[in-house]
Amino acid sequence: MKKMVVVATLVVALAAGLTFFLAQRPGKWPGVDESVIEKFAEQAGHPARKPFIDTDKGDLLLFFFLIAGAAGGFVAGYCFRELFPPKKSG
Numbered sequence: 463m464k465k466m467v468v469v470a471t472l473v474v475a476l477a478a479g480l481t482f483f484l485a486q487r488p489g490k491w492p493g494v495d496e497s498v499i500e501k502f503a504e505q506a507g508h509p510a511r512k513p514f515i516d517t518d519k520g521d522l523l524l525f526f527f528l529i530a531g532a533a534g535g536f537v538a539g540y541c542f543r544e545l546f547p548p549k550k551s552g
Contacts, residue, residue, distance in 0.1 A: 500510055517523040538545060 503510065515522075517526070
């Protein structure tokens with residue numbers, strides 16, 4: 463048991479270190495938007511434009527996820543009995 467905990471800790475530490483190392487090299491791994499979608503859009507004659515809702519400023523995208531999670535949690539809590547009906551005895 464103790465050996466398994468040590469191995470798991472080393473694997474997590476190695477994964478975290480590798481992720482940190484790769485994150486320090488900007489521009490090496492372009493996303494799908496830059497490498498595929500924008501290329502085909504420019505070939506079709508539709509250049510990139512500014513988005514209607516710019517979520518790159520501050521924590522606006524996190525706020526949207528917070529609102530969606532709160533709304534989804536409220537709906538799931540309100541419909542809890544229908545989503546998870548009680549088990550019938552006997």
